[in-house]
Amino acid sequence: MQKNIAMLNLRREYEYMKPQIDAAIERCLGHQRWIGGAELKEFEKRVAEYLGVRHALGVSSGTDALVIALRALALKREDKEYFTPGDEVLTTPFTFSATGEAILRSGATPVFVDVDERTFNIRADLIEDYIETHPEPEKIKGTVVVHLFGQAAPMGEVMDVARRYGLFVVEDTAQAFGGEWKGKKLGTLGDAGCYSFFPSKNLGGFGDGGMVVSNDEGLADYMRILANHGGRDKYMVELLGYNARLDTVQAAVLGVRLAYLDEFNERRRRIASLYNRGLEEVEGIITPVEVEEAFHVYHQYTLRVTNGRRDGLREWLKERGVATMVYYPTPLSRMKLFEDRAKTHRGLETAETLSREVISLPVEPLQEDEETTHIVDSIKEFMGPVEP
Numbered sequence: 001m002q003k004n005i006a007m008l009n010l011r012r013e014y015e016y017m018k019p020q021i022d023a024a025i026e027r028c029l030g031h032q033r034w035i036g037g038a039e040l041k042e043f044e045k046r047v048a049e050y051l052g053v054r055h056a057l058g059v060s061s062g063t064d065a066l067v068i069a070l071r072a073l074a075l076k077r078e079d080k081e082y083f084t085p086g087d088e089v090l091t092t093p094f095t096f097s098a099t100g101e102a103i104l105r106s107g108a109t110p111v112f113v114d115v116d117e118r119t120f121n122i123r124a125d126l127i128e129d130y131i132e133t134h135p136e137p138e139k140i141k142g143t144v145v146v147h148l149f150g151q152a153a154p155m156g157e158v159m160d161v162a163r164r165y166g167l168f169v170v171e172d173t174a175q176a177f178g179g180e181w182k183g184k185k186l187g188t189l190g191d192a193g194c195y196s197f198f199p200s201k202n203l204g205g206f207g208d209g210g211m212v213v214s215n216d217e218g219l220a221d222y223m224r225i226l227a228n229h230g231g232r233d234k235y236m237v238e239l240l241g242y243n244a245r246l247d248t249v250q251a252a253v254l255g256v257r258l259a260y261l262d263e264f265n266e267r268r269r270r271i272a273s274l275y276n277r278g279l280e281e282v283e284g285i286i287t288p289v290e291v292e293e294a295f296h297v298y299h300q301y302t303l304r305v306t307n308g309r310r311d312g313l314r315e316w317l318k319e320r321g322v323a324t325m326v327y328y329p330t331p332l333s334r335m336k337l338f339e340d341r342a343k344t345h346r347g348l349e350t351a352e353t354l355s356r357e358v359i360s361l362p363v364e365p366l367q368e369d370e371e372t373t374h375i376v377d378s379i380k381e382f383m384g385p386v387e388p
């Protein structure tokens with residue numbers, strides 16, 4: 001039988017929880033409180049409890065979550081609505097473009113720092129190296145770290161460097177809802193955590209949505225104001241803000257999906273372990289490394305193909321009914337948007353190498369073992385026999 005294995009199967013996930021989702025949407029249809037309804041308050045409260053954080057604010061997307069967090073930090077730390085031109089924020093070039101875009105929107109200049117080839121995440125030693133060799137280190141305001149593919153950035157070292165040099169830390173947790181660092185939920189370790197509920201994320205809604213969280217009351221206050229047109233009072237605004245709220249109906253759907261999150265993250269981890277077991281020994285493939293301190297939630301399962309046959313492998317899998325993706329084919333530093341607007345620290349060789357080698361395989365939480373096995377077998381067939 002011809003296989004058809006997609007990266008995700010959102011219909012299958014919907015069917016799995018259909019009665020609850022339908023009921024949640026029905027309730028919204030009943031009360032018609034589309035903005036700021038009870039489901040939103042309830043969802044924010046449950047997320048705050050789940051993450052173990054004091055303040056959680058639903059917003060319109062993960063990108064807006066990042067922009068709002070960064071601008072709230074400019075307000076709180078610099079007493080400015082935007083960062084001053086020339087202020088710098090360090091981040092990874094190996095991420096979705098929105099990470100860098102949000103830094104630009106906050107008025108700061110993104111500075112790209114290379115990543116660790118094992119974890120694909122930012123290197124804290126290079127952050128420190130950048131600061132140490134900077135002629136005007138006071139321009140460096142903070143860092144946006146990304147917990148890429150569901151695995152924690154090196155939060156121990158990052159927080160240590162940040163503390164020593166007085167930098168803020170924003171956690172782009174768009175791909176790692178429920179992931180952990182030493183038992184603490186990602187997004188709650190730095191000054192602010194930003195999440196995306198884009199439908200393909202590991203906690204996804206039925207449209208765009210996001211969340212910002214913080215333990216800092218003053219920061220959370222600024223975030224709430226910025227997401228609501230820039231005012232505490234709707235008819236007396238203070239700041240240049242946004243209409244960037246999370247819809248009631250999205251919160252209702254996400255509330256149902258949140259109850260399945262731990263189960264789905266475990267299912268993702270199980271699929272990852274099947275892939276690891278099947279592919280560990282295959283010549284030319286490097287399976288993803290799990291850092292000891294991290295609880296990896298495998299938003300993506302991403303291999304490195306080190307023998308130059310990555311694109312051939314994708315084609316081969318496609319012919320066998322298996323979808324794959326390349327996250328990410330281009331480091332941010334090479335995108336036109338950032339050409340004249342960002343800086344680069346030393347070379348970004350690892351990000352460049354990874355962009356040529358990575359391939360992400362389907363990790364649909366409800367994927368059958370037989371589907372995972374078909375993918376493993378197809379990869380082995382292409383890559384050739386395992387060395388004895």
Ligand SMILES: *Cc1c(COP(=O)(O)O)cnc(C)c1O
Nearest residue numbers: 061062063096098099174196198
């Ligand atoms: C998806 C994503 C975003 C943006 O989230 P949206 O909800 O699509 O705006 C930001 N950063 C990373 C790392 C992402 O994966």
